Amino acid sequence: MQNKSLILITGCAGFIGFHLAEKLLKKNQIIHGYDNLNNYYDIKLKEDRLKILKKYSNFKFKQIDISNYKRIYQDFKKNNYRFVINLAAQAGVRYSVENPRAYFDNNLLGFFNILEVSRTFKIKHLLYASTSSVYGENNKFPLKENYETSNPLTFYAATKKSNEVMAYSYSNIYKLPSTGLRFFTVYGPYGRPDMALFKFVESILNKKNLNLFNRGNHERDFTYVDDVVNAIDKLIKLPPKKNIPHDIFNIASSKPIKLKKYLNIIENNLNYKAKIKLKEMQIGDIKKTHGSIDKIFKKINFKPNTKIQNGISKFINWYKNEYK
Numbered sequence: 001m002q003n004k005s006l007i008l009i010t011g012c013a014g015f016i017g018f019h020l021a022e023k024l025l026k027k028n029q030i031i032h033g034y035d036n037l038n039n040y041y042d043i044k045l046k047e048d049r050l051k052i053l054k055k056y057s058n059f060k061f062k063q064i065d066i067s068n069y070k071r072i073y074q075d076f077k078k079n080n081y082r083f084v085i086n087l088a089a090q091a092g093v094r095y096s097v098e099n100p101r102a103y104f105d106n107n108l109l110g111f112f113n114i115l116e117v118s119r120t121f122k123i124k125h126l127l128y129a130s131t132s133s134v135y136g137e138n139n140k141f142p143l144k145e146n147y148e149t150s151n152p153l154t155f156y157a158a159t160k161k162s163n164e165v166m167a168y169s170y171s172n173i174y175k176l177p178s179t180g181l182r183f184f185t186v187y188g189p190y191g192r193p194d195m196a197l198f199k200f201v202e203s204i205l206n207k208k209n210l211n212l213f214n215r216g217n218h219e220r221d222f223t224y225v226d227d228v229v230n231a232i233d234k235l236i237k238l239p240p241k242k243n244i245p246h247d248i249f250n251i252a253s254s255k256p257i258k259l260k261k262y263l264n265i266i267e268n269n270l271n272y273k274a275k276i277k278l279k280e281m282q283i284g285d286i287k288k289t290h291g292s293i294d295k296i297f298k299k300i301n302f303k304p305n306t307k308i309q310n311g312i313s314k315f316i317n318w319y320k321n322e323y324k
């Protein structure tokens with residue numbers, strides 16, 4: 001018999017995909033996961049995440065690249081996916097300055113392929129990752145979903161904004177229920193090596209110099225990964241029901257802090273001082289993010305409940321164990 005609630009997570013060996021898959025597997029959902037295991041960062045970290053997921057008998061991993069339409073079409077033909085969560089993408093704001101093509105291939109062509117199979121196989125709900133970066137240098141805080149987002153500062157943000165408008169058009173024409181998730185700087189155990197928390201902890205423990213851009217005055221709305229995956233879990237079974245069944249939500253903690261304060265918390269936890277190199281702003285950097293969570297609160301009663309000190313401490317415990 002075909003499974004009536006089979007869930008596909010793309011990017012399941014990635015940071016957020018891994019946590020989401022594990023959360024759903026623990027609830028006995030049947031999950032299939034795609035990942036192309038690219039080498040944007042340490043593949044061993046992706047393999048370590050996968051090792052944990054593969055312990056669950058209700059999980060099936062497939063090394064599939066979403067930019068390969070034939071491959072995903074064949075797989076959709078064989079499996080009755082009902083819910084798709086697209087987290088596979090070329091992530092990272094800064095890398096898009098060096099290598100915009102990676103963003104075109106994975107985030108535009110790849111996402112187009114996901115839209116195509118989703119409408120062809122009439123899935124019940126497509127959820128997909130967007131980003132707080134779509135707000136650009138908007139300075140009316142907290143940032144609300146209906147604010148202007150047509151001035152992306154980087155090509156990464158441009159591809160994610162494009163995903164939102166591509167999904168909207170599929171929801172309009174093919175009535176594909178879809179929901180865009182604007183994540184705000186997600187952090188936690190198994191986090192990405194290209195992100196601030198990982199880099200700060202790594203530099204401090206290895207007594208290396210640490211670059212603090214904009215002299216640590218950037219403000220970020222750091223959001224703990226468990227809060228993020230709890231929100232996604234609740235949204236999966238709530239596809240938009242409007243005439244154009246598309247919606248967008250910020251997923252944020254709504255408590256921005258300055259990078260220098262964030263670094264202080266890390267230093268206090270590790271009981272070491274960082275060797276800081278103060279640097280100026282980098283091209284494409286956004287000075288502040290602070291998301292409103294009113295809309296997602298109304299939808300699912302979303303209340304992020306991880307204090308930044310606790311979240312950082314959980315990351316550090318994981319890091320010390322993983323890289324001892």
Ligand SMILES: NC(=O)c1ccc[n+]([C@@H]2O[C@H](COP(=O)([O-])OP(=O)(O)OC[C@H]3O[C@@H](n4cnc5c(N)ncnc54)[C@H](O)[C@@H]3O)[C@@H](O)[C@H]2O)c1
Nearest residue numbers: 011013014015016035036038065066088089129183185186
């Ligand atoms: N982590 C954050 O703070 C954050 C913030 C905003 C948006 N996002 C978005 O959320 C999503 C997940 O982010 P993450 O932090 O887990 O990143 P990640 O890089 O850890 O995970 C993405 C995963 O997708 C895989 N992948 C990339 N291209 C692929 C392709 N063409 N086919 C199949 N797999 C592919 C990668 O191998 C990786 O394992 C991404 O779309 C990212 O842009 C993340």
